[in-house]
Amino acid sequence: MRANSRGIPTSTASTSSPAIGGELDNYRGSAVFARVPAYQCLLPGPVPGVFHGGGMPQRLLQVDRIGLSAWADLLTPENCQNLIAIGQSLLRPATVTDEQTGQEVAHGERVSEMAWPKRDDYPILQSLAEGIAQLTGIPIDCQEPLQILHYRPGGEYKPHYDAFAADAPTLRQGGNRQITLILYLNAVEEGGETAFPELGLQVSPIPGGGVFFRNLNEEGQRHPFSLHAGLPVRKGEKWIATQWIRQEAYV
Numbered sequence: 001m002r003a004n005s006r007g008i009p010t011s012t013a014s015t016s017s018p019a020i021g022g023e024l025d026n027y028r029g030s031a032v033f034a035r036v037p038a039y040q041c042l043l044p045g046p047v048p049g050v051f052h053g054g055g056m057p058q059r060l061l062q063v064d065r066i067g068l069s070a071w072a073d074l075l076t077p078e079n080c081q082n083l084i085a086i087g088q089s090l091l092r093p094a095t096v097t098d099e100q101t102g103q104e105v106a107h108g109e110r111v112s113e114m115a116w117p118k119r120d121d122y123p124i125l126q127s128l129a130e131g132i133a134q135l136t137g138i139p140i141d142c143q144e145p146l147q148i149l150h151y152r153p154g155g156e157y158k159p160h161y162d163a164f165a166a167d168a169p170t171l172r173q174g175g176n177r178q179i180t181l182i183l184y185l186n187a188v189e190e191g192g193e194t195a196f197p198e199l200g201l202q203v204s205p206i207p208g209g210g211v212f213f214r215n216l217n218e219e220g221q222r223h224p225f226s227l228h229a230g231l232p233v234r235k236g237e238k239w240i241a242t243q244w245i246r247q248e249a250y251v
């Protein structure tokens, strides 16, 4: 890992995939933003509660196709610790949603442990959900339960789409996953970047930071550019919280 002038770690894992880490203060006019005219970018709003607000605005680091935007300072260090502690108390081996049955099933593509805490049980999760709704402009009802994930060394999440196939029965639970937000809760010693192979991008886990991206194209179909992976953790551990947002109210 190296760090830019503000101490934000940037990845050196790959020479072909530029890591996100440099800040685009004037992102609206940037070449990167100009490449995404078809997708409305997720712009920052005033964000309450668990997100840093007021005196310490979130910092937009990069925007790319599929409205991908990487952010620093979405969560305070205390928020991160609280979320990790909730995860620690509830961890079990990670599963994926079976597209046909909608059930959670074990799968070799995910080598990690996960927790699915109930929002009603933890005030921090309610504040987080409200902050995400405000940041995205998408009603809180569309959010699936937050998922907290833990990877040990060697742990990874192989390339996959978060959106479901067009005929998946789980689409009845609120349509497809239109947006993913991955929040990074700790600093990974080595590895653990979120990679977007079709975009040639990797996002380094910056504690308190996160990455938003769209999973669907304008026709509501699975967007090929949304393919992504959690690269293997080479050293240390990795904690994230993933928020999937459906097209309609999640049931």
Ligand SMILES: O=C(O)CCC(=O)C(=O)O
Pocket (backbone or CB within 6 Å): 149, 157, 162, 182, 192, 193, 194, 195, 228, 229, 230, 231, 240, 242
């Ligand atoms: O671990 C990562 O960086 C990716 C996680 C992910 O893709 C997911 O939770 O859907």
Ligand SMILES: [Fe+2]
Pocket (backbone or CB within 6 Å): 160, 161, 162, 180, 228
């Ligand atoms: Fe994913």
